Amino acid sequence: MSAIFQVERLKKSFGGLDVTRDVSLSMAKGDRIALIGPNGAGKTTFVNLVTGHLHPNSGRVLMGDEDISKFNPMKRVRAGLVRSFQVTRLFAEMTPEEHVALAILQRDGKSGRMVGSYRTMPEVMRETQAILETLNLSALARMPVSEIAYGQQRLLEIALAMALRPKVLLLDEPAAGVPHSDTFLIENALAQLPDDLAVLMIEHDMDLVFRFAKRVIVLAAGEIIFDGLPRDVTEDARVREAYLGSYAHASSAA
Numbered sequence: 270m271s272a273i274f275q276v277e278r279l280k281k282s283f284g285g286l287d288v289t290r291d292v293s294l295s296m297a298k299g300d301r302i303a304l305i306g307p308n309g310a311g312k313t314t315f316v317n318l319v320t321g322h323l324h325p326n327s328g329r330v331l332m333g334d335e336d337i338s339k340f341n342p343m344k345r346v347r348a349g350l351v352r353s354f355q356v357t358r359l360f361a362e363m364t365p366e367e368h369v370a371l372a373i374l375q376r377d378g379k380s381g382r383m384v385g386s387y388r389t390m391p392e393v394m395r396e397t398q399a400i401l402e403t404l405n406l407s408a409l410a411r412m413p414v415s416e417i418a419y420g421q422q423r424l425l426e427i428a429l430a431m432a433l434r435p436k437v438l439l440l441d442e443p444a445a446g447v448p449h450s451d452t453f454l455i456e457n458a459l460a461q462l463p464d465d466l467a468v469l470m471i472e473h474d475m476d477l478v479f480r481f482a483k484r485v486i487v488l489a490a491g492e493i494i495f496d497g498l499p500r501d502v503t504e505d506a507r508v509r510e511a512y513l514g515s516y517a518h519a520s521s522a523a
């Protein structure tokens with residue numbers, strides 16, 4: 270299948286530290302990829318580079334055939350490359366329904382002031398309800414965010430990303446901070462995302478990684494050291510060494 274998203278030879282250094290070393294990858298429609306790697310491997314930097322929040326020293330980012338390397342973050346979102354929001358950007362007094370409706374209105378270039386009257390807009394309401402349903406949030410649609418569980422707030426982040434109509438969705442640790450007993454909420458919601466959406470998820474919870482991903486990419490010290498099937502990753506010698514190395518380092522530093 271042809272690539273919907275491509276990263277070519279991306280490089281980034283901070284001072285003398287090479288944090289992204291010649292990273293290339295491509296994604297097709299419907300991909301479910303987990304990007305994993307030890308702490309400090311460069312995963313978040315990679316997401317910041319491709320979304321335009323950081324500038325690489327060299328390399329290109331493409332959506333389909335279009336080179337988006339020079340686009341600002343907002344223009345990349347309009348091209349279909351969307352990362353999930355962070356819980357810290359949610360408004361405690363607003364409901365999930367209001368959040369999603371506002372995101373839809375903003376996407377369509379309509380004023381935030383219209384958020385008060387979105388319920389009179391059938392199309393906005395229909396789309397809002399469909400997105401909340403995909404993320405299993407319908408029952409909480411009209412509760413203030415401050416009253417819903419943290420795991421569900423994290424689902425709302427994904428709902429807001431979906432309101433921007435992504436072709437490629439980047440999720441930065443969607444289960445971080447969620448009690449282990451609630452990670453099934455995240456997992457169930459991810460399973461309901463549209464089949465043709467390409468999803469790349471950074472995640473440390475390996476249970477979630479193995480249930481979600483059809484392909485795993487391992488980043489270590491800024492370099493891709495594995496790109497293949499989940500069932501092969503734990504047996505890979507370089508992957509084992511990278512993780513053991515970081516654990517050894519962590520324990521010696523402790």
Ligand SMILES: Nc1ncnc2c1ncn2[C@@H]1O[C@H](COP(=O)(O)OP(=O)(O)OP(=O)(O)O)[C@@H](O)[C@H]1O
Binds near residue numbers: 288314
């Ligand atoms: N603005 C910056 N200036 C200097 N160094 C940075 C900067 N941002 C990140 N780094 C360094 O780049 C390396 C990669 O960091 P990054 O946060 O991308 O890793 P990560 O794989 O996301 O880690 P974690 O899993 O712990 O979140 C780290 O050594 C970090 O200290």
